[in-house]
């Protein structure tokens with residue numbers, strides 16, 4: 001589903017954030033991406049999201065080579081990738097429901113379907129009762145789950161998460177990880193960047209480890 | 223999410239996928255249009271100010287153009303007020319001149335002829351020119367007799383006037399013919415210059431309107447930065463992200479057009495009394511006409527067009543800069 005082939009990313013200046021990274025993720029696979037701060041985890045996710053372009057190598061997502069993808073095609077690729085980010089990027093000028101509905105809105109989903117699918121996603125993360133609230137009224141963990149609902153509402157085949165458990169307590173983090181596991185069980189490819197070693201060890205999943213932009217281990221179960 | 227999606231919906235969708243997509247597209251437009259209008263009305267004072275700036279900038283050139291058109295109507299109606307001066311040849315005597323006067327007065331296209339003999343002309347010239355002393359050095363009166371011909375109302379058109387001038391020129395004893403359009407001619411020249419000026423002004427104000435809208439939209443874009451980022455992140459196309467701002471531009475344009483309409487109506491109403499009195503004074507059928515129904519419609523359309531254009535330029539410039547990352 002996701003394929004990196006000799007991928008390097010150099011930011012302006014000559015700081016190289018990723019160096020010749022190779023790996024593949026299959027459909028329905030859940031993997032962690034770890035490494036020290038500044039190792040290049042976010043950069044790797046941004047390459048998949050087309051928020052950055054590789055300086056060298058090939059990035060293939062869902063069989064589509066992203067390197068040469070024209071700019072106007074970018075939105076259509078992004079519709080197949082759900083993202084949960086460090087700063088959850090929820091909008092506080094609208095309800096939880098409207099936040100979750102955004103990916104469907106941009107796709108032009110009929111209004112009736114939007115209601116059904118948003119509620120299904122909110123139900124999944126256990127927030128169905130809060131759909132009318134403003135995200136600002138929710139706790140950090142709840143906001144994070146709204147972000148997850150938004151990432152999966154249009155059933156993307158790929159789900160990316162950057163520090164999804166950033167400042168949550170262990171119990172909540174475990175909850176959220178269980179959600180990700182459920183998504184991978186229905187065939188979603190999930191890649192989670194995190195430096196929560198305890199959590200990662202606990203999950204017994206494949207872990208890609210970056211150090212200074214190099215993939216130093218893409219081991220199986222760590 | 224584990225559950226399969228309910229079947230009937232899927233069946234529905236495959237029956238008329240195109241129609242459904244189209245309806246949802248229209249629905250989206252409706253929602254965005256409504257939402258943009260709502261946002262604009264949420265800041266009524268700021269919006270009203272923008273509308274007013276636009277309204278004034280639109281009403282000013284339109285009002286001036288209306289005034290000019292009305293003035294041009296006046297000059298067209300008063301072609302007959304032109305007077306023709308016939309300078310007679312030097313050898314023509316006063317008696318002959320008077321004979322000519324009677325002859326010309328017989329013509330159907332002539333309303334009145336007045337004879338100014340050379341002595342009278344010199345006296346007038348003396349008092350009018352201030353060259354009193356210089357004229358004393360002249361032994362002879364250098365001025366010819368002149369006839370002042372006032373054409374009838376029938377000689378309204380340029381063509382009829384040319385015809386009359388032709389015949390008058392051919393009369394024996396007439397050495398030179400001069401049409402004195404006087405203030406009418408000046409009015410015409412002035413309206414022509416003013417016409418150009420107004421168009422130049424209109425172009426400048428149109429630019430101002432577009433910039434004002436552009437700036438308003440730029441601020442709206444800044445205010446909705448987070449929303450734009452999220453929309454782009456979840457796969458919103460440029461068209462999707464642009465749409466609310468283009469609608470905002472359209473609404474501002476409409477508001478500005480309406481303000482311009484109201485301002486024009488108020489000004490016309492306010493001027494109509496004095497203008498009527500003035501026209502009466504000059505015995506003119508001058509009327510200050512407002513815009514027709516179609517004219518008003520065009521005004522609104524142009525305003526909306528400017529709003530859209532300003533928004534489009536602002537969006538073009540500022541939206542690309544907002545990218546998630």
Ligand SMILES: Nc1ncnc2c1ncn2[C@@H]1O[C@H](COP(=O)(O)OP(=O)(O)OP(=O)(O)O)[C@@H](O)[C@H]1O
Nearest residue numbers: 011012015017035036037038039040041042043044
């Ligand atoms: N837009 C950018 N321009 C220039 N350099 C950048 C940019 N984004 C990241 N970098 C650099 O690339 C390197 C990798 O950054 P990245 O954000 O991928 O690290 P990370 O592994 O996600 O770190 P953290 O765990 O702190 O989030 C860093 O040294 C960073 O300074």
Ligand SMILES: [Mg+2]
Nearest residue numbers: 041042043162
């Ligand atoms: Mg990071």
